[in-house]
Amino acid sequence: MSDQEKTKRRDFLFTASYALGAVGVGAAVWPLIDQMNPDSSVKALASTEVDISTIEPGKSITVLWRGKPVFIKRRTKDEIAEAKAVKLEDLIHPEKDEDRAKNSEWLVMIGVCTHLGCVPLGDKGEYNGWFCPCHGSHYDTSGRIRKGPAPTNLEIPKYEFVNSNTIKIG
Ligand code: FES
Structure with missing residues (x-):
């Protein structure tokens, strides 16, 4: 050579x-x-309670649950109205906003892009929701995929309101 x-x-x-x-x-x-992460028997029980009392309208926090980021967003009236105004036929993965948010003011979602698993950025993108910079997926104010390669909406975990200030995830 x-x-x-x-x-x-x-x-x-x-x-x-x-x-x-x-x-x-x-x-x-x-x-x-x-x-x-712990093994599946421990995982099955794992839940976490989150204090949401200090989150202002329009703001969100990210908590870690079972090793994944979970976005908790307190939506403004405009963001809720925008999410509800969308027609189901305009959606890639049709889901009503009321089926995604138990209390319309609060959106609780797993913060993992359904394309290849990056963490999307909040208050970004063409639909005022979340934007995944990895390959350009745009999610709306309900976390529904509107544009880009992600095939489905951001996933909603099992959660419940323990009281008006606390959400239990899992
Ligand atoms: S991982 Fe989000 S667009 Fe590809």
Whole structure:
């Protein structure tokens, strides 16, 4: 092999491993956290209570539940009206807003993009809801997919209101 060929081969190997490294980092995040979770018997019982009394209208918090981020958003009147005004036939994954939010002021969703698992950003995107920057999925103010590669709406976990200030997830 000539020196020139060796150099080319080295360059190729470097580029290939570099690309693999970049993909590896993103893909490794959830499996790694998943391995740290307790086994399924403990998981089945796991629930968490969240104090929502300090969340202002229009703001949201993110809590970790079973190793996944959960968005709790206190919606403004405009955001609720926007979510309710959408016709089901305009939706990629048709779901009524009232079937997604038990109390229309509060939206509780798993904050994992249904495309390939990135965490979407709040108050972003073309539908004033969430935007996933990984491949450009836009979710509306009900967390429903409106544009981009994600196939389904952001998932709603099992949750209930313990009282007006507390939500129990799980
Ligand atoms: S992971 Fe969100 S758009 Fe691909």
